[in-house]
Amino acid sequence: MFLVKITFPAFIIMFGDKQGYGQEIIGLNEIRGITRNQYGAGIQNWAITQDVNNRLYVANNEGLLIFNGTNWQILPVPNKTILRSIAFDKYGKLYAGAQDELGYFAPDNAGKLQYTSLKDLLPDSAKKFADVWELEVVGNDVFFRTDPIIFKLTGQKFTSYPSSSKWLSLHQYQGKAIAHEKDRGLFIYQNNTWQPFIGETSLPPGFFITDIKPGSGDTCLLSTTKNGLYLLVQNKLAPFKLIASDFNASQHFTSLSWVDDSSFLAGTYFNGAYRITRQGKILENISTKNGLPNNTVRCIFTNKNGNSWIGLDNGIVFFACNNPIKHINPAAFNNGAGYSAKTVGGNIYFALSTGLQWLPLSSAADLSSITAKPKLLLSGLTWNLSVLDNQLLVGRDDGF
Numbered sequence: 001m002f003l004v005k006i007t008f009p010a011f012i013i014m015f016g017d018k019q020g021y022g023q024e025i026i027g028l029n030e031i032r033g034i035t036r037n038q039y040g041a042g043i044q045n046w047a048i049t050q051d052v053n054n055r056l057y058v059a060n061n062e063g064l065l066i067f068n069g070t071n072w073q074i075l076p077v078p079n080k081t082i083l084r085s086i087a088f089d090k091y092g093k094l095y096a097g098a099q100d101e102l103g104y105f106a107p108d109n110a111g112k113l114q115y116t117s118l119k120d121l122l123p124d125s126a127k128k129f130a131d132v133w134e135l136e137v138v139g140n141d142v143f144f145r146t147d148p149i150i151f152k153l154t155g156q157k158f159t160s161y162p163s164s165s166k167w168l169s170l171h172q173y174q175g176k177a178i179a180h181e182k183d184r185g186l187f188i189y190q191n192n193t194w195q196p197f198i199g200e201t202s203l204p205p206g207f208f209i210t211d212i213k214p215g216s217g218d219t220c221l222l223s224t225t226k227n228g229l230y231l232l233v234q235n236k237l238a239p240f241k242l243i244a245s246d247f248n249a250s251q252h253f254t255s256l257s258w259v260d261d262s263s264f265l266a267g268t269y270f271n272g273a274y275r276i277t278r279q280g281k282i283l284e285n286i287s288t289k290n291g292l293p294n295n296t297v298r299c300i301f302t303n304k305n306g307n308s309w310i311g312l313d314n315g316i317v318f319f320a321c322n323n324p325i326k327h328i329n330p331a332a333f334n335n336g337a338g339y340s341a342k343t344v345g346g347n348i349y350f351a352l353s354t355g356l357q358w359l360p361l362s363s364a365a366d367l368s369s370i371t372a373k374p375k376l377l378l379s380g381l382t383w384n385l386s387v388l389d390n391q392l393l394v395g396r397d398d399g400f
Contacts, residue, residue, distance in 0.1 A: 025284050026359075026370050027326035031291035032318040039072040041065050045311030046084050048301035049094075057094060058311060059083040064096065064105060066113070077101050078117060085135040089142065097132025097144050102151070121158050122151070134170040136177050143177045143189070145170035150179060152189075161194060171212040173220055173232065180209055198235050211256040213264070215278075223253035223266060242280045257300035257308060259321050265308055267297030273310060275321070286310075289331070292317060332357060332374040340385040342392065349392060350374065351382040356394055 036043050042061025049057050058065035063076035063083050077083060081099035088094050094105040096115070103117040119127055126149060134145045142153040150161040150170065165182040172178065177189040178197065185200035208225040215221050215231065221240065222230040228249045229240035242249050252269035259265055259275065263283060267273045272287030272295045287295050296313035303309070306322030328350075329335065336354030343349075343361060348370075350357045356378040359370065384395040 026328050026330045026372075026374070028284070028290055028329060029323055029326055030318075030320035031286060032320075033291065033293040034316045034318070035293070036315060039065060039067070039074075039316060041072070041074040042082075043314045044082075045298055045316055046082075047086050047299050048309050048311050049086055049088060050301065050303050051088065051092070051094075054303070056309060057086055058309075058316065059086045059096070064094075064113075064115075075105070075113060075115065077103070077115060082131070084131050084133050085144075087135055087137045087142075089137045095135055095137060095142050095144075097135045099131050100129055102132050102135075102144050118153065118158075121153075121156060123158075123160070126151070126158075126160050136170055136172050138172060138175065138177050138189070141177070143170055143179075145179065169209045171209065173212060174214075174218060178212070180207075198237065203237070210254050213256045213258060221256055221264065223256050225252050225269075226250055229253060229266065240280065242276065242282060244280075244282050247282060254297050255300045257302045259302055259308065260306055265300050265302070265310075265319075265321075267300050267310065269296055271295055273297050273300065273319075286317075286319060290329075330374055332376070339383055342385040342387055344387050344392070345390065349377075349385055351385045351394070353381055355379040356382045356396075 041063070044061045045058050045065070047059040051057070054069065056067040058067070060074065061082045063074050063080070064086070066073045066075065077096065077098045079098070079101050081101060083096055083098045085097040086094055092106065096103055096105060101117065102119065103115055105113050105115050108114045129146045129149065132144045132146055136143045140154060144151040144153070145167050147166050148163055150167055152159045152161065163181050165184070168180040168182050170177065170179045173188065178186060179189070179194065180186050183200055185196065185203060186198040187194040188197040204227045207227055209222055210225060211223045212232070213221050218234060220232045222232055224230065229242070231238045231240050251271065253266050254269055255267035257265045263275055263277045265273050265275055272285060272292045274285050275283040277283060286292055292312070293315045294312055297310055298313060299311040301309045308319040308321055310317040310319055333350070333352055334354045336352035338350060338352055340351035341348060347358055347360055355376055357374040358377050359372045359374045361370065378394070378396070381397045382394060383397070386393040
């Protein structure tokens with residue numbers, strides 16, 4: 001092994017880096033992919049929630065998928081169709097919408113989860129329907145959306161709200177149900193009726209909401225299929241501006257979930273998920289390039305510990321976004337094995353199997369939040385690093 005002596009100030013002059021928008025942080029959170037063979041159900045996962053005991057529930061192609069922290073279990077709905085939507089009420093009932101089926105899961109006297117169908121409460125003329133794409137529990141009411149009809153359950157009574165065209169989406173805004181009817185715009189449910197909220201002519205062309213999450217005050221965050229992200233304030237829409245020069249802000253967003261008070265995850269149809277700050281800065285892209293099994297995100301759920309579960313078109317992912325332990329492996333490392341790292345003089349140096357790399361620490365309090373791209377100083381196998389008298393000693397096979 002040979003030693004190479006390097007003096008620090010030279011690097012600052014030679015490799016000063018200008019940080020631009022859209023650069024990702026170098027520290028990666030744990031991304032744990034779970035395949036259908038591991039959880040024992042269908043490939044697609046449409047909705048995720050959690051109960052008070054931290055059990056995870058997933059609307060899966062083959063039914064209700066349950067994870068108790070150790071084992072996975074699948075409970076099909078009676079007609080064995082795709083389960084599209086799930087949500088808990090305040091009493092612990094888990095309402096469920098499938099294909100030509102709606103009802104709820106609840107424990108029996110022995111504590112075993114059982115499914116109860118509610119189709120018999122529907123009028124005969126409404127007992128045949130396709131997918132229940134979304135459902136929302138709002139106070140004592142449960143809303144189920146199919147394309148032609150929204151059903152509202154209050155107690156043991158259903159009320160039907162047929163569309164003259166098609167119901168496109170159903171979500172919540174400020175504690176009320178909000179739905180989008182094709183060609184007519186957004187409606188909000190209040191005073192026991194659907195009332196106009198934003199007319200179709202006031203919406204961008206091709207506007208299609210995929211998710212709504214509460215923001216601060218009377219503001220909500222919206223995702224759409226091709227119009228990007230929006231803020232909804234009362235009955236006014238405003239584009240949510242993203243600080244990124246090389247980012248397709250109008251791509252197909254599928255889902256949203258707040259990670260903490262300062263950032264959220266936005267799932268996409270083609271590019272995995274992005275972690276974005278309230279100010280619109282993109283912190284990282286969670287995709288196949290850093291551990292996501294595939295890039296089509298169907299849903300995202302963040303639990304009370306601040307970690308997220310991501311339902312994919314093929315599989316499930318646990319994303320430990322609140323874990324203080326992070327993996328540093330930016331693309332510049334070329335998947336090189338790490339042997340040593342030293343911080344000194346406002347810089348950090350990495351000894352890798354692919355070479356010696358460096359980047360400035362800047363003013364980041366958390367080293368993993370640095371967004372600068374590491375620079376290659378020396379290529380080739382680098383074993384260890386030591387600092388002596390403000391000089392870096394680099395242990396290598398070849399010396400240079």
